[in-house]
Every structure is written in C-alpha cells, then in structure tokens.
Amino acid sequence: MATATSETGSEQEARTRTPEPPRPAAEQVHVFEPYRYALPKLGPYFRDVWSRRQFATHMASSTLKGQHFDSFFGQFWLVLNPMLLALVYFLLTSVLAGQGGGMKHFVGLLTGLFAFFYTRNIIQFASQSITGGGKMIINMSFPKMLLPLSTTFTAMLMYFPTLLVYGVFYLTVHRTFTWNILWVIPIFLIQTVFSYGLGLLFAAVTLYFRDMSTLLPYVLRIWMYISPVLFSLSYVKGKVDANLLPHWILYFYQWDPFSPIINSWNTVLVGDGSKPFSSGASYAPQMVEILAGAGCAVVALLIGAWYFMSREREFAVRL
Amino acid sequence: MSSLSASETVASTATAKVIDKQQESRMAIKVEDLHLYYRTKAEANPTLKAALIRKAKRQKVEQKVIKAVNGVSFEVPHGTVLGVIGHNGAGKSTLLRALSGILPPTQGRVEVRGRVSTLLALGVGFNQNLTGRENIVLGGLAQGWSKDQIREKEHAIIDFADLDTLSEGAMDRPMKTYSSGMYARVAFAVGVHMDPDILLVDEALSAGDARFKEKATEKMLELCENARTIVLVSHGLETVRHMSNHCIWMDHGHLVQAGDPDETIDAYIEKQRKDREAADAKKRAAEAAEAKEDQALAEKAERTKEALHKAIGEDV
Structure with a gap:
C-alpha cells in the first residue's frame, strides 16, 4: 500500500510540477542506430549541410589563406602555374604535333587547359578531403559531404583569377566578343556539378583504396589527352581520316562524358568546333552538347552522392 | 487485496506512462x-x-x-x-x-x-x-x-x-x-x-x-x-x-x-588496488618460484661440485 501512495504522490507531483522552461534546441532529437549501406534521411541531411554552408566556404578561403594565396605573389603564382603548363602543352602540340595557329592556338589551348585544370583540381582535392580530414571526422559529427564541397570551393577560388588573366589574353587576341559569351555561366555550373559528383565518388573510393591518390593523377592526365582539351575534335578527325591515328580513338572523344562540356566551353570562347580556334565562326554552343553535358553532370552527381552518402557513416570507423 | 492490487497496477501503469512522458x-x-x-x-x-x-x-x-x-x-x-x-x-x-x-x-x-x-x-x-x-x-x-x-x-x-x-x-x-x-x-x-x-x-x-x-x-x-x-x-x-x-x-x-x-570512484579505486595487489602477488609468486628454481639449481651445482671433489680426491 505504501508504494501505491507514494506512486500517486509522485503522479500528483508529476502533474502539478510546472513544465520545464522551454528550450528550443531540445526539440533537436538525434537517434543513432546501426547503419546500413543506405542513404541517410535526405531532409535533415541537407538541412544540416545548408546550416553549415558557411563552414565549407570559410574553410575553403582559409585553406588558401593558410597557403598565402591571398597575397599578391600567391595569386600571381596561381595564374603563373597554369600559364607555364599551358606553355609546355603549346610547345608539345604546335612543335611536336604540328598543330599550327600561333597566338590563337595558344589562347585556344588556354581555354581548354584552364577549364580542365579546374575539373582536375576539384576531383583531386576532393579525393584527399576525407582521408586528410581524419581529425575532424573522428571528433565531430557533421555531414561529410561538406569536406569535398569545401575543397570544391577552394578549386573555384583558385580558378577565378586564372579566368581574369584568360580574359585579358582573349581580348588581346580576338579583340571582340559576342553576347554568346554569357553561355560560360551555365557551362561553368554544369562543369562544377559534374566535377563535384566525380569528386564525391573518388573521395569515398580513396578511403577504401588508399593508393587511389597515387593512381588518380595519372588517370586524370590520360583523360586530358583523350578529351578535346589539347587536340580539338576536328583535328583528331582529320588525323583519323588521313590514317595517322587509329579509328577507335574517335570513340573516346565521342563517349567521354566530359567531352560535351569542354566542347561547348571551347565553342563559346574560341568559336565553332568545326572551325576550331579561328574567328568568324559561330560562338553559339550546340544545344545538344549543353543538354548532354547537363545530363552527364546530373548522372555524375547522383552516382557520386549516392556512393558517398550511403557510406559516409562508416568513414569514422575506416579512417 | 487482490482486486485492489489489480486496480493499483492499472493505475500505476497509467501513472508510469505519464511519468515516462515527463521523464522522456x-x-x-x-x-x-x-x-x-x-x-x-x-x-x-x-x-x-x-x-x-x-x-x-x-x-x-x-x-x-x-x-x-x-x-x-x-x-x-x-x-x-x-x-x-x-x-x-x-x-x-x-x-x-x-x-x-x-x-x-x-x-x-x-x-x-x-x-x-x-x-x-x-x-x-x-x-x-x-x-x-x-x-x-x-x-x-x-x-x-x-x-x-x-x-x-x-x-x-x-x-x-x-x-x-x-x-x-x-x-x-x-x-x-x-x-x-x-x-x-x-x-x-x-x-x-x-x-x-x-x-x-x-x-x-x-x-x-x-x-x-x-x-x-x-x-x-x-x-x-x-x-x-x-x-x-x-x-x-x-x-x-x-x-x-x-x-x-x-x-x-x-x-x-x-x-x-564517490561510491563509484571508491569502488573503482578499490578494484584498481585489488588488481594491483593481485598483479603484485602474481609477480611475487613468480619471483618466488624463480628464486626456488635458482636455489634448486645452485644446490644441484653444489652437489655436482662435491661429487667431483670426491671423485678427484679419490683419484688423487
């Protein structure tokens, strides 16, 4: 009986007790249960990503600042480095491969190279972001997607100054531009989404196969040779027609998912694909290529995000 | 009493639920x-x-x-x-x-x-x-x-x-x-x-x-x-x-x-002390066994020496 009274007592107590002062954050309930290889709940996940977006952007700018890229010489080096590389490839393509065109050819090369370096940087930085962010991952709970996102911003911040320099080159050589140049904005977005998708994929894969980080630079370099970065599609077609190159090489150019993106980019900046690197050609990109590029970007993002997000709860254990 | 306890359980489960919610x-x-x-x-x-x-x-x-x-x-x-x-x-x-x-x-x-x-x-x-x-x-x-x-x-x-x-x-x-x-x-x-x-x-x-x-x-x-x-x-x-x-x-x-x-820490310290003692005891036992073995070996050597002495002495 005694227990009964005490219980009713506690019941009354429980009822009469004023409720706890409202603590708004107490509404946040986190439940952690065994993981499966499945996507987390997308709503809360992306809300969390959104609420931490400043972290991703700030970490990107801080990384560059930490490497003194905010100073004049830092910025200068950001531009000089791809320029020197472009010079190397210019010598390679014009002297060794005999692709003529002088300064216009150089500007055409810069167009493709700068764009390709941007994609390459996104993928390479992202692939190191998870294995390199170990301390953060094992000590903090946050959507891991932010780490490749942050390195993507880093790559973007490194890309913008080179675009300015490119603009100067472009204007001195072409001395004109059409409104078609505004196409660079959607193409840039498509390219960023595409590269980020691949970055997510490689970020997760590198965790399972650590030697991927050594392998990846080679894969990316070979990829550069078989997409229309150094050699335009028409140039390669000409070589194939003249039986100087095997026929199957064309398939790479046609089926490379990056091809439509870089082709549109080249078209907008240096003219029609059929008359590469020469003025007087059409600067309007082909709609088919834009759509194909956008399609590839969405597919890359979906695959990359699915692979990354369905495994990210395991990252802390794998590190 | 039995009917009372039955109603009591019903009441108490209801109470428990209320309390549960509050506690939750x-x-x-x-x-x-x-x-x-x-x-x-x-x-x-x-x-x-x-x-x-x-x-x-x-x-x-x-x-x-x-x-x-x-x-x-x-x-x-x-x-x-x-x-x-x-x-x-x-x-x-x-x-x-x-x-x-x-x-x-x-x-x-x-x-x-x-x-x-x-x-x-x-x-x-x-x-x-x-x-x-x-x-x-x-x-x-x-x-x-x-x-x-x-x-x-x-x-x-x-x-x-x-x-x-x-x-x-x-x-x-x-x-x-x-x-x-x-x-x-x-x-x-x-x-x-x-x-x-x-x-x-x-x-x-x-x-x-x-x-x-x-x-x-x-x-x-x-x-x-x-x-x-x-x-x-x-x-x-x-x-x-x-x-x-x-x-x-x-x-x-x-x-x-x-x-x-206080209780938990005391119990933990006590356990640690016991563990240490157990370890010490184990170590002591091991040492003792080693000492014993050493002694046995020494004795054996002594005996051999004596036997040798005897043999050599007899020979000489």
Missing part, C-alpha cells in the same frame, strides 16, 4: 543496449593493389572484432554531469563518439535530445597557418555555428583564453607559433563558449597550466549550473569526483557500476 522530455541522453565493435583488418593501409593481389590469390582478409562497447545501457537526465571512468581502452572514448553520432552503433540505440557540442580533441578544424582569431571563427563554424553567432562570442572567447598575459598580441599570430598550452587554451575556449545543451568532453581539462585548469573547471561548473548536461571522460578521478553528480565505471566495454560518483 527531461532525458538528455538515452542509451539502450549499445554495442560498438571495431572490425580491424589485418591490413593497416587498404590499397587497391593489395585488394587485387588478394583477389588473384583468392585470399580473404582476416578480420578481428574488437568489442569496444559491449551492451551498455543508461540514461542521463538534463542537467546532469556524468563522469565516465575506467582503465585505458575500457571504451570510454568510443562511448562518447557514439553519443555524438560520430561512430554508428553496431547494435542498440542512442537517443540524444538537444544541441550537442563535442570536445573530444582540441583544435578540431583549426588551421595552423592562421591566427588565433581566425581559428576561433573556423573552429566555431566547424561546430556548426553561423558567423554572426561567433562574432557575438568572440570577445568572451578571447578573454577566456587570455593569451595576452602570456604573450602580447599572440591572438594575431599564426597558431603554429603557439606553445601547446596556448593552443589548448584557445581550443578549449572555443569548445565551451558554444553553449550547447549537451557537452561531451574527453580529457580536455588536462590542458594548460594550473591557473587555466582552475579557470576551466570554474567554467565547467558554471555550465553545469545552467542546467547543461555534460558527459566527462577523465582519468583525473578527483576532477570527476569534484564535478560530476553521477558516474559510470566502464571495464572492457562493460558497464560495471553506475551511481553516486
């Missing part, structure tokens, strides 16, 4: 039968090369399961300071990582109500090349705060870290020039100023000199008074005794005892 909302952390295992592979560094070679040789990776946390259940109401004690490798840090959602449970369930801030390691998200001031922003953002919120707290954090008394203008120098104590001060200051509902701390109090430690303890007590929930993992038993009002003792992934800090 007051529970900050609820852990139900938590298991967390690490699967360690024989290979320390997983590579594609190794995977391909294995595939070619049709080998399988040896897997070893380490049961870091093994069937632990407990509840922590809001406003509790929970101390977690245990030997090295008892699963304390793993438990904390499970509470913060970093490591997914292998089995069981963890429920956490409130905004969680973790101080598992100092200076997470910091960039050594940036100044202390910049790292405060970076560390705060890493904890999931907006820039405005950090700007509000920046002053308090800088005051708390109090680097100027150590070295003038240190806040605006890159953190790679800091001593480890200065680094810890900034990191700790960022961690505790984020006023979380639930703070998970792992050995972070051991940072810094005596004066800073005192300050840190004070700050933690202040946090506790504001009805914050703190889970504190520490080997500093006196710290736990001083600060916590509830304590759990873990041993090899199991929860051994939970309750009043």
Whole structure:
C-alpha cells in the first residue's frame, strides 16, 4: 500500500510540477542506430549541410589563406602555374604535333587547359578531403559531404583569377566578343556539378583504396589527352581520316562524358568546333552538347552522392 | 487485496506512462543496449593493389572484432554531469563518439535530445597557418555555428583564453607559433563558449597550466549550473569526483557500476588496488618460484661440485 501512495504522490507531483522552461534546441532529437549501406534521411541531411554552408566556404578561403594565396605573389603564382603548363602543352602540340595557329592556338589551348585544370583540381582535392580530414571526422559529427564541397570551393577560388588573366589574353587576341559569351555561366555550373559528383565518388573510393591518390593523377592526365582539351575534335578527325591515328580513338572523344562540356566551353570562347580556334565562326554552343553535358553532370552527381552518402557513416570507423 | 492490487497496477501503469512522458522530455541522453565493435583488418593501409593481389590469390582478409562497447545501457537526465571512468581502452572514448553520432552503433540505440557540442580533441578544424582569431571563427563554424553567432562570442572567447598575459598580441599570430598550452587554451575556449545543451568532453581539462585548469573547471561548473548536461571522460578521478553528480565505471566495454560518483570512484579505486595487489602477488609468486628454481639449481651445482671433489680426491 505504501508504494501505491507514494506512486500517486509522485503522479500528483508529476502533474502539478510546472513544465520545464522551454528550450528550443531540445526539440533537436538525434537517434543513432546501426547503419546500413543506405542513404541517410535526405531532409535533415541537407538541412544540416545548408546550416553549415558557411563552414565549407570559410574553410575553403582559409585553406588558401593558410597557403598565402591571398597575397599578391600567391595569386600571381596561381595564374603563373597554369600559364607555364599551358606553355609546355603549346610547345608539345604546335612543335611536336604540328598543330599550327600561333597566338590563337595558344589562347585556344588556354581555354581548354584552364577549364580542365579546374575539373582536375576539384576531383583531386576532393579525393584527399576525407582521408586528410581524419581529425575532424573522428571528433565531430557533421555531414561529410561538406569536406569535398569545401575543397570544391577552394578549386573555384583558385580558378577565378586564372579566368581574369584568360580574359585579358582573349581580348588581346580576338579583340571582340559576342553576347554568346554569357553561355560560360551555365557551362561553368554544369562543369562544377559534374566535377563535384566525380569528386564525391573518388573521395569515398580513396578511403577504401588508399593508393587511389597515387593512381588518380595519372588517370586524370590520360583523360586530358583523350578529351578535346589539347587536340580539338576536328583535328583528331582529320588525323583519323588521313590514317595517322587509329579509328577507335574517335570513340573516346565521342563517349567521354566530359567531352560535351569542354566542347561547348571551347565553342563559346574560341568559336565553332568545326572551325576550331579561328574567328568568324559561330560562338553559339550546340544545344545538344549543353543538354548532354547537363545530363552527364546530373548522372555524375547522383552516382557520386549516392556512393558517398550511403557510406559516409562508416568513414569514422575506416579512417 | 487482490482486486485492489489489480486496480493499483492499472493505475500505476497509467501513472508510469505519464511519468515516462515527463521523464522522456527531461532525458538528455538515452542509451539502450549499445554495442560498438571495431572490425580491424589485418591490413593497416587498404590499397587497391593489395585488394587485387588478394583477389588473384583468392585470399580473404582476416578480420578481428574488437568489442569496444559491449551492451551498455543508461540514461542521463538534463542537467546532469556524468563522469565516465575506467582503465585505458575500457571504451570510454568510443562511448562518447557514439553519443555524438560520430561512430554508428553496431547494435542498440542512442537517443540524444538537444544541441550537442563535442570536445573530444582540441583544435578540431583549426588551421595552423592562421591566427588565433581566425581559428576561433573556423573552429566555431566547424561546430556548426553561423558567423554572426561567433562574432557575438568572440570577445568572451578571447578573454577566456587570455593569451595576452602570456604573450602580447599572440591572438594575431599564426597558431603554429603557439606553445601547446596556448593552443589548448584557445581550443578549449572555443569548445565551451558554444553553449550547447549537451557537452561531451574527453580529457580536455588536462590542458594548460594550473591557473587555466582552475579557470576551466570554474567554467565547467558554471555550465553545469545552467542546467547543461555534460558527459566527462577523465582519468583525473578527483576532477570527476569534484564535478560530476553521477558516474559510470566502464571495464572492457562493460558497464560495471553506475551511481553516486564517490561510491563509484571508491569502488573503482578499490578494484584498481585489488588488481594491483593481485598483479603484485602474481609477480611475487613468480619471483618466488624463480628464486626456488635458482636455489634448486645452485644446490644441484653444489652437489655436482662435491661429487667431483670426491671423485678427484679419490683419484688423487
């Protein structure tokens, strides 16, 4: 009986007790249960990503600042480095491969190279972001997607100054531009989404196969040779027609998912694909290529995000 | 009596439900039968090369399961300071990582109500090349705060870290020039100023000199008074005794005892003493056995010597 009274007592107590002062954050309930290889709940996940977006952007700018890229010489080096590389490839393509065109050819090369370096940087930085962010991952709970996102911003911040320099080159050589140049904005977005998708994929894969980080630079370099970065599609077609190159090489150019993106980019900046690197050609990109590029970007993002997000709860254990 | 007890049970279940609901909302952390295992592979560094070679040789990776946390259940109401004690490798840090959602449970369930801030390691998200001031922003953002919120707290954090008394203008120098104590001060200051509902701390109090430690303890007590929930993992038993009002003792992934800090810590110390004594006794026994063996050998040698003497003597 005694227990009964005490219980009713506690019941009354429980009822009469004023409720706890409202603590708004107490509404946040986190439940952690065994993981499966499945996507987390997308709503809360992306809300969390959104609420931490400043972290991703700030970490990107801080990384560059930490490497003194905010100073004049830092910025200068950001531009000089791809320029020197472009010079190397210019010598390679014009002297060794005999692709003529002088300064216009150089500007055409810069167009493709700068764009390709941007994609390459996104993928390479992202692939190191998870294995390199170990301390953060094992000590903090946050959507891991932010780490490749942050390195993507880093790559973007490194890309913008080179675009300015490119603009100067472009204007001195072409001395004109059409409104078609505004196409660079959607193409840039498509390219960023595409590269980020691949970055997510490689970020997760590198965790399972650590030697991927050594392998990846080679894969990316070979990829550069078989997409229309150094050699335009028409140039390669000409070589194939003249039986100087095997026929199957064309398939790479046609089926490379990056091809439509870089082709549109080249078209907008240096003219029609059929008359590469020469003025007087059409600067309007082909709609088919834009759509194909956008399609590839969405597919890359979906695959990359699915692979990354369905495994990210395991990252802390794998590190 | 029987009818009474029947109605009583009905009433009490209803009551229990009410209380349950009330308690539910007051529970900050609820852990139900938590298991967390690490699967360690024989290979320390997983590579594609190794995977391909294995595939070619049709080998399988040896897997070893380490049961870091093994069937632990407990509840922590809001406003509790929970101390977690245990030997090295008892699963304390793993438990904390499970509470913060970093490591997914292998089995069981963890429920956490409130905004969680973790101080598992100092200076997470910091960039050594940036100044202390910049790292405060970076560390705060890493904890999931907006820039405005950090700007509000920046002053308090800088005051708390109090680097100027150590070295003038240190806040605006890159953190790679800091001593480890200065680094810890900034990191700790960022961690505790984020006023979380639930703070998970792992050995972070051991940072810094005596004066800073005192300050840190004070700050933690202040946090506790504001009805914050703190889970504190520490080997500093006196710290736990001083600060916590509830304590759990873990041993090899199991929860051994939970309750009043004084009792639990005393039991833990007692166990440690016994363990040590047992170890000492074992060592003594081993030593004694060794001594005995030595003696036996010496005796044997002596006997041989005597026998030899005898033989030689007789010969001569």
